Amino acid sequence: MFQTRDFTGAVYALRFAVIFMTFVLRPIYQVSAEKSRGCTPPFLLPDRPFVVVWNVPSGVPCDQHDIHLSLAEWGILANKNDSFYGDQMAIFYGFGYWPYIEKNGKMHNGGVPQLADRAKHFRYADYFTKQLIPSPDFKGLAVLDWEAWRPYFYHNFDSLAVYKEKSVELVQARFPAWTNKTQIWDEAEREFNIGARLIMQGTLEASQSLRPLGKWGYYGFPRCYGTSPSGDTCSYPETSTTNDKIGWLFKSSTALFPRIYTNPLKTSTTARAHYVRQQINETLRIQAKFTGLHVPTMPYSIFESGEYLFTEADLQFxxxxxxxxxxxxxxxWGSHHFFRGKKDCIRMQKYINTVLGPFVKNITDFAAACSTAICSGNGRCVRKDYEVLTQQHLRSNNKAECLKPSTEYAEMSRKVPRQADDLLREDYYRSSGQSDTLRYNPGPSSVKKYEDYVCRCLEGWSGPHCTKPD
Known part of the structure; x- marks a missing residue:
């Protein structure tokens, strides 16, 4: 039975307070904040506009075989012992008393978000945050990973449809006289969406209050929605319309962690590249509309599927x-299942030293050199086709901050780089053994090699080359 305490005056007052703070006070604060935070996030490390973080628990299983992965040598960041929790990053897997339903139908902690005991959940989440991130000065990435259900009612399809069904049952049990199916579903949707928002937004903001310098957000958001069995599609306008329904989640986030996983065993290189570009485009749209360009974006990528490790073609996107x-x-990201024995550690060590490490160093060095060459070290280089997309999103959402002048935008639109179309060609990834990324190697100072890029300036700087102090 639906718990009646959710309909008390106190809960209505709480809901009003949440809505008031989110839709009335927050926009006022956000506008003024965006004016002073620049058009790109601060660098996580000095002089490193782009970093790669290792979120794979490889330390313990490989150290016991006296095999130490040479991550630092290639500039790959990792927590101590390559653990999931540390000064660089912490990922929380369902900490607290989240409501969920097992595959056998058993309901835990209320089962659906509208029945959750939020007070109990927040108390435990508070304790867990302090335990796993003991330093109040934590400045790393803090990822909340909750995947049992999605915060928008209609996003709970396929195996998650049970959450819609249970929500409908609760409404039917409480209002047995109702016969209009649309009325029942509308009420079930309303109750679910309110409950999901209260617990997800509340968890995020409570954690932020404890470790305010951390970059907090939910894993896998924003995400694309499509119909392909492999998940390598992104349907519009379905994706943008439904993601806008949870704009509150993005506004509350201080970092975005979209997922750009692809399955090399199911889809072609072209399809995977296309999917990643679509997911990135949606992330750019969310940034432009909800978070501002100053909020960090850290896409999650998995680099192994069974016995398959990413090739250089995969690493391109x-x-x-x-x-x-x-x-x-x-x-x-990677699982401890990647390391079943010594041979897996040896295999990973070889892969890092011959493929992943050199590729990462190449890209991170290029990002740093580009920043110095054309952004005076005060900004981040963005490829023109992605900047064109971002400017389109800013314009369509009537955002003035970080908007480039019409003349500059028009000129940039005419000169988008060739790579944008190349990414959708299968033969682009079939080289004769020579790394396609070699053309991006930082060498003697030359602005020409950065002609496909423009600058986004850090806080305190402006101008095409980020030379004007604000």
Whole structure:
């Protein structure tokens, strides 16, 4: 039975307070904040506009075989012992008392968000945050990973449809006289969406209050929605319309962690590249509309599927594309299942030293050199086609901050780089053994090699080359 305490005056007062703070006070604050925070996030490390973070628990299983992965040698950031929790990054898997339903139908902690005991959940989440991030000065990435259900009612399809069904059952049980199916579903949607927002936004903002210098956000948001069994599609306008329904989540986030996983065993290179570009485009739209360009974006990428490790072609859009969009960096995620024994550690060590490491260093060095060469070290390089997309999103959402002059925008639109179309060609990734990224190697100072890029300036700087102090 639906718990009646959710309909008390106190809960209505709480809901009003949340809505008031979000839709009335927050926009006033956000406008003034965006004016002073620049058009790109601060660098996570000095002079490193783009970083790669290792979020793979490889330390313990490989250290016991006296195999130490040479991540630092290639500029890849990792927590101590390559653990999931540390000074660089912390990822929280369902901490607290989240409501969820098992596959067998058993309901835990209320089962659906509208029945959650939020007070109990917030108390535990508070304790867990302090335990896993003991330093109040934590400045790293803090990822909330909750995937049992999605915060928008109609996003709970396929195996998650049980959350819609249970919500409908609760309404039917409480209002047995109702016969209009539309009325029942509308009420179920309303109750679910309110409950989901209260617990998800509340968890995010409570955690931020404890570790305010951290970059907080939910794993996998924003995301694309499509119909492909492999998930390598992104349907519009379905994606943009439904993501806008959870704009409150993005406004509350101090970092975005979209997922750009692709399955090399199911889809072609062209399809995977196309999907990543679509996901990046949606992330740029969310930035422009909800968060502002000063909020860090750190896409999650998985680099192994079974026995398959990313080739350099995969790394082009798993690593290089986020760098070119102006992301703060990427997170390489992996499971402890990757390391079943010594041979897996040896295999990973060889892969890092021959493929992943050199590729990452190449891209991160290029990002740093480009920043110095054309942004005076006061900004981040963004490839022109991605800047054109961002400017389109800013214009369509009537955002004045970070908007480039019409003449500059028109000129940039005419000169988008050739790579944008190349990414959709299969043969672009079939080289004769020579790395396609070699043309991006920083060498003698030359502005010409950065002609496909423009600058987004850090806080305190403006101008085409970020030379004007604000």
């Amino acid at each position: 798993a690593v290089k594309e986020p760098a070119d969009m102006g992301a703060t960096g990427i997170v390489l």
